[in-house]
Amino acid sequence: MYQVCTVGGFLFLARRGRHAAFRRTQLCFMLVLPFLLQWSLGGFAASSAVGLWAVTAPFGALTFQGARASVPWFLGFLGLLGVSAAIDSSLTPADIPSWLVRLFFFLNVGAVSFTAFLLLQYFVRGLAAERERSERLLLNVLPAPIAERLKRESGIIADRCPEVSVLFAELAGFTPTAERLPPEEVVSLLDGIFSEFDRLVARYGLEKIKTMGDGYMAAGGIPVFVQDHAERIADLALAMQHAVGARSSGSTLGLRIGIDTGPVVAGVIGRSRFGYDLWGDMVNTASRMESHALPGTIQVTERTRDLLADRFELEQRDAVDVKGKGPMTTYLVLGLRTGTPEPCPSLARASEGK
Numbered sequence: 453m454y455q456v457c458t459v460g461g462f463l464f465l466a467r468r469g470r471h472a473a474f475r476r477t478q479l480c481f482m483l484v485l486p487f488l489l490q491w492s493l494g495g496f497a498a499s500s501a502v503g504l505w506a507v508t509a510p511f512g513a514l515t516f517q518g519a520r521a522s523v524p525w526f527l528g529f530l531g532l533l534g535v536s537a538a539i540d541s542s543l544t545p546a547d548i549p550s551w552l553v554r555l556f557f558f559l560n561v562g563a564v565s566f567t568a569f570l571l572l573q574y575f576v577r578g579l580a581a582e583r584e585r586s587e588r589l590l591l592n593v594l595p596a597p598i599a600e601r602l603k604r605e606s607g608i609i610a611d612r613c614p615e616v617s618v619l620f621a622e623l624a625g626f627t628p629t630a631e632r633l634p635p636e637e638v639v640s641l642l643d644g645i646f647s648e649f650d651r652l653v654a655r656y657g658l659e660k661i662k663t664m665g666d667g668y669m670a671a672g673g674i675p676v677f678v679q680d681h682a683e684r685i686a687d688l689a690l691a692m693q694h695a696v697g698a699r700s701s702g703s704t705l706g707l708r709i710g711i712d713t714g715p716v717v718a719g720v721i722g723r724s725r726f727g728y729d730l731w732g733d734m735v736n737t738a739s740r741m742e743s744h745a746l747p748g749t750i751q752v753t754e755r756t757r758d759l760l761a762d763r764f765e766l767e768q769r770d771a772v773d774v775k776g777k778g779p780m781t782t783y784l785v786l787g788l789r790t791g792t793p794e795p796c797p798s799l800a801r802a803s804e805g806k
Contacts, residue, residue, distance in 0.1 A: 475516065479525060483509035487532045494545030496536065500556035503536055504564045511571055594728045595659050597675045598720060610719035617672040617685040617713045617756065618661075618730060618738040621649075621692060624747035625704040626666040642666065648695045656684045656691075661730060667742075668692075671730060674718055682713050682759035686785055689750045709750040710741025711785075713759060740774045741782065750785040757783040763792050 486505035493499035510526035590599045601609055623645070630638045646663055653660045653670050657678065661669040670688065673681030689709045696707040714734030721727050737753060745751035757766055765786040771779040 479509045479512055482506065482512060483525060483528055483532065487536060490536060491539070491543060492546075493548070495540040495543040498543075498545035498548060498553065500553050500560050502556070502560055503533065504560055506532060507564060508567060511567065515571065515574075590726070593726050594720065595675050598728055602720060602726070608719065610717060611675065612715070612717055613674050613677070614715050615677075615681070615713065616674045616716050616718075616730070616734070617682040617711060617759075618716070618735055619668075619670045619672075619685050619689060619709060619711050620739050620742035621668045621670075621689070621707055621709045622742055623666040623696070624706040624708050629705060645696060645699060648699075649692055652688055652691045652695065656688045658684055658688055661728065671716075674716070674730070682711075682756055683763055685711055686750070686752075686760050686764055689785060690787060693748070693750065706747030708742050708745040708747055710738050710743070710745055711750065711752040711756050712738035712741055713753070713756040737774075737777065740777060744772050744774055744782075752783050752785060754781050754783070760785065763789055765789055 483506050487503045490496065490499040490501070490503040493502070496503070506529050510522045510529055513525040514522035587599070590602070593599075594602065598609060629641075633641070646668060649668050649670075650660060656672075658670050658672045658681075659674060661671055663669070670685070672678065672685040672688075678684065689711060692709065693707055696705060699705075712734050714732070714737075716730045716732040716734055718728070718730050721729060741751045741753060751769070751772075752760065752766070760766060765788070766783040767786055769782050769784060772782050774780045774782075
């Protein structure tokens with residue numbers, strides 16, 4: 453009977469294309485037919501509880517129609533189960549050998565349990581995959597230690613950090629270049645450069661904070677403090693200059709970089725979109741170092757210079773009139789001192805060989 457009804461449903465679907473009606477019809481068959489068979493065989497015991505197969509109707513609705521749509525089907529299953537219990541004593545058991553009844557008890561209970569187990573496996577694996585995807589997305593926005601805290605804590609996440617090095621970088625000449633290129637090439641160019649910056653940040657154990665148009669911000673010594681944060685930031689700046697130089701050969705693109713070191717407040721802001729950011733006078737000064745730098749240079753403050761002098765060649769600039777600060781003594785990072793080992797030689801060679 454079920455096969456006849458299913459074939460009829462397929463023919464109806466082929467002619468009318470009404471998928472929703474076909475699904476409802478199939479779920480009705482799955483819900484009602486097992487109980488009809490159970491009643492015809494004489495009840496729970498005589499039929500080896502074949503009515504258990506009706507639970508596949510709410511399972512099917514849950515899988516293909518969603519949680520809310522499955523509720524009526526489950527209530528229907530419970531209703532028919534109650535009817536079966538009420539009329540069971542009045543039914544006449546069919547003459548079925550006891551060994552066959554026991555065999556079908558095993559098959560019915562085992563098969564329905566196996567079906568339920570497979571569905572649970574499917575949903576649990578889907579839930580785990582979705583959780584992993586959500587965590588990857590969270591880690592793309594927040595540093596790993598901050599993401600872990602966000603999962604544990606419901607309040608405001610904020611830290612005062614006594615010493616951090618912050619880098620601002622901006623592509624000089626990008627605006628006129630972008631005006632000449634199609635939109636797809638503009639996005640592809642930025643994506644290629646910033647993706648390389650992301651790899652460099654990860655290589656040096658630093659944190660990307662954010663991008664701003666054609667600007668890039670990174671920090672060292674946060675959220676986990678490291679003693680050589682200023683040196684790592686300077687290494688990053690040199691590698692970024694190499695990377696942009698390799699990509700912009702023959703073009704007018706250059707990279708201005710500014711660095712400062714000092715205390716900051718760091719925290720997570722936003723509700724619908726999380727953002728990890730830094731605040732403080734030092735952050736503003738690092739930004740000013742970048743905006744007052746010449747294309748192709750790395751400009752640092754005096755306090756950052758004091759942390760870099762042992763490993764890096766630096767050159768003092770004439771006093772720079774910095775907006776909001778007045779005249780400041782600043783320095784340009786020219787490179788590593790002669791005889792100073794590269795922190796990651798393979799990285800430098802890879803950047804130069806691109």
